[in-house]
Amino acid sequence: MQEANVLNEIRPMVVIGAGIVGVAVAEQLQYRGHKVTLIDRESPGRGCSYGNAGHFATDVVLPLANMKTILSVPKLLMDPLGPLSIRWSYFHKALPWLMRFAMAAAPGNVERSCQHLRALNGRSIESYDRLLGRTGLTDLMTKRGALTVYERPDSAHRNQSTVDLLKGYGVEIQSLAADEIRALEPALGPAVAGGLYFPRTAHTTNPYRLVTCLAQSFMCGGGETLRDEVVGLENASGSVDIRLSSGKKISAQRLVIATGSWSKKFAQQLGYRVPLDTERGYHLMLPNAGCELTRPLVSFERSFVMTPMEEGLRLAGTVELAGLEAEPNYARADILFKHAQSLLPGIENRGATRWMGFRPSLPDSLPVLGIAPENPRLAFAFGHQHLGLTQAAITAELVADQLEGKAPEIDLSPFSIKRFQ
Numbered sequence: 001m002q003e004a005n006v007l008n009e010i011r012p013m014v015v016i017g018a019g020i021v022g023v024a025v026a027e028q029l030q031y032r033g034h035k036v037t038l039i040d041r042e043s044p045g046r047g048c049s050y051g052n053a054g055h056f057a058t059d060v061v062l063p064l065a066n067m068k069t070i071l072s073v074p075k076l077l078m079d080p081l082g083p084l085s086i087r088w089s090y091f092h093k094a095l096p097w098l099m100r101f102a103m104a105a106a107p108g109n110v111e112r113s114c115q116h117l118r119a120l121n122g123r124s125i126e127s128y129d130r131l132l133g134r135t136g137l138t139d140l141m142t143k144r145g146a147l148t149v150y151e152r153p154d155s156a157h158r159n160q161s162t163v164d165l166l167k168g169y170g171v172e173i174q175s176l177a178a179d180e181i182r183a184l185e186p187a188l189g190p191a192v193a194g195g196l197y198f199p200r201t202a203h204t205t206n207p208y209r210l211v212t213c214l215a216q217s218f219m220c221g222g223g224e225t226l227r228d229e230v231v232g233l234e235n236a237s238g239s240v241d242i243r244l245s246s247g248k249k250i251s252a253q254r255l256v257i258a259t260g261s262w263s264k265k266f267a268q269q270l271g272y273r274v275p276l277d278t279e280r281g282y283h284l285m286l287p288n289a290g291c292e293l294t295r296p297l298v299s300f301e302r303s304f305v306m307t308p309m310e311e312g313l314r315l316a317g318t319v320e321l322a323g324l325e326a327e328p329n330y331a332r333a334d335i336l337f338k339h340a341q342s343l344l345p346g347i348e349n350r351g352a353t354r355w356m357g358f359r360p361s362l363p364d365s366l367p368v369l370g371i372a373p374e375n376p377r378l379a380f381a382f383g384h385q386h387l388g389l390t391q392a393a394i395t396a397e398l399v400a401d402q403l404e405g406k407a408p409e410i411d412l413s414p415f416s417i418k419r420f421q
């Protein structure tokens, strides 16, 4: 990113955070004719957006906070290879978030979250079509659907109520027998007992390149980028003042906070409480996997995903509650290889690399979107949990509408930070 002289300068529109969400918002505002400055302490795409599973998971409209999750927590925690772990030293800090998570799992709340997630996800692919079409990046979205596979013969039956619920929200799903799944993905071994095909989902073969190319497009269009760390925000008259670690200060006439898992303190500094925490996740990248998939493949029993990427096969998933400071536990990435071996005989991990990312998560599984209550200068776009890649382009369109004083295509009040005040 290029440096610029920003000392006490006024900027019309500033977006903080150059992950997939912030970059999409900055690009969208610029596309609409605004002069936009994008600030990040790192180069674009080095946060959570770097290493996700690349799945435009439009089918995921059931919030993680639901009764099935709550009931399975004890079993999940006892499984050393399981998809959930809590660092016990962090447990007391996670407790308020966990209590809200449990409340969000009440049936009425789940139904509401399903509707709101569907409202975003149902518009996700079309908004990416617009974004990638105008930036010349259509090669970064592959529309080949996604699969969920079952290994146990009773899994289809156990998953039926969820399938019915998703169908009720308009998600297209086809049930497939084992041989039909293997016809689509011949690398799969005999462990597969059946599964589901989701035709209206897509994937990117390089989520990091997606962010960097969008940022490049933003810069080529005249967008300004600053590589600096935001150390404080303050309400001023007619602007929000931004203090940077370089000692510089800029005044934003309109500000969008899109700093993913690091957004809580910024909201607090401007007077808003938000129970944001992070669900840490891991990936294992296999450059020489020795077997190929052609679309994202989710394991129902093992709760992880395998996605074909430009640089190999990516195994991703797991949730670890341990906050923003604790060292990564890369054993959780290595676990993914053991799981993949059960599905893909002959898979190899020569040259594998491991990564951890911080999913920004609210207990009700909904992001915080839109103009701040009683402060039209300020907007939020964070907390997209497991779906930040999926929802970034539609988030950008909806937030830009509000910033321009237009009514967004969907009602943003369920996503407002007001729900936590």
Ligand SMILES: Cc1cc2nc3c(=O)[nH]c(=O)nc-3n(C[C@H](O)[C@H](O)[C@H](O)COP(=O)(O)OP(=O)(O)OC[C@H]3O[C@@H](n4cnc5c(N)ncnc54)[C@H](O)[C@@H]3O)c2cc1C
Pocket (backbone or CB within 6 Å): 016, 017, 018, 019, 020, 021, 022, 039, 040, 041, 042, 044, 045, 046, 047, 048, 049, 050, 051, 052, 053, 054, 055, 056, 057, 228, 229, 230, 231, 258, 259, 260, 261, 262, 280, 281, 282, 283, 316, 317, 318, 356, 357, 358, 359, 360, 381, 382, 383, 384, 385, 386, 387, 388, 389, 390, 391
């Ligand atoms: C293992 C894993 C798999 C996933 N798979 C998928 C998937 O398949 N599909 C999907 O839709 N989602 C997936 N996700 C979730 C998705 O990656 C996130 O929701 C998304 O990346 C969040 O994007 P973001 O832009 O909000 O945050 P980030 O990408 O984390 O960006 C936030 C930015 O803010 C910057 N920042 C923070 N503090 C400051 C500061 N003080 N000053 C300046 N800059 C600052 C950071 O440097 C960072 O660049 C996955 C996540 C994980 C961990």
